[in-house]
Amino acid sequence: MNEPNGYEIAVDTDRINADRVHHWLSTDAYWALGREHDIVERAIRGSINIGAYDNTGDQVAYARIVTDLATFAWLCDVYVDRDHRGTGLGRALVTAARDHLAPYKLERIVLATQDAHGLYSRLGFAPLPDPEHWMVLSAEG
Numbered sequence: 001m002n003e004p005n006g007y008e009i010a011v012d013t014d015r016i017n018a019d020r021v022h023h024w025l026s027t028d029a030y031w032a033l034g035r036e037h038d039i040v041e042r043a044i045r046g047s048i049n050i051g052a053y054d055n056t057g058d059q060v061a062y063a064r065i066v067t068d069l070a071t072f073a074w075l076c077d078v079y080v081d082r083d084h085r086g087t088g089l090g091r092a093l094v095t096a097a098r099d100h101l102a103p104y105k106l107e108r109i110v111l112a113t114q115d116a117h118g119l120y121s122r123l124g125f126a127p128l129p130d131p132e133h134w135m136v137l138s139a140e141g
Contacts, residue, residue: 007052007084016051018044021062024079030114044064060080061089063077070104072106072107073101075098
């Protein structure tokens, strides 16, 4: 896809290292702490997956898109390995996701973040215009 700062970004589920993604999410991602391996594997199988790879081919970042490819997409599980943060890789990963979805002319792409509003706003994301219209059915009750 593209090569920011020597990294390769690819939309290729077969290249995703599910064990590595599980480790990152379940031990270091505030939104997925403790997530079980089988759930990560099912999520990977049911999504568009984007990986970033260093010059040795090791996966160093991940993002997942849940979409119908017609009207809606949810960008989630965006994670950059701690050793590769500060390189612009997060921005490149989200840009790759946005650009991958562009040909579908979706009505909306959403995401949720606790601490990366600045990154996402630079790439065109904005707060929900009418958050009072949105509702959630959560497993937490």
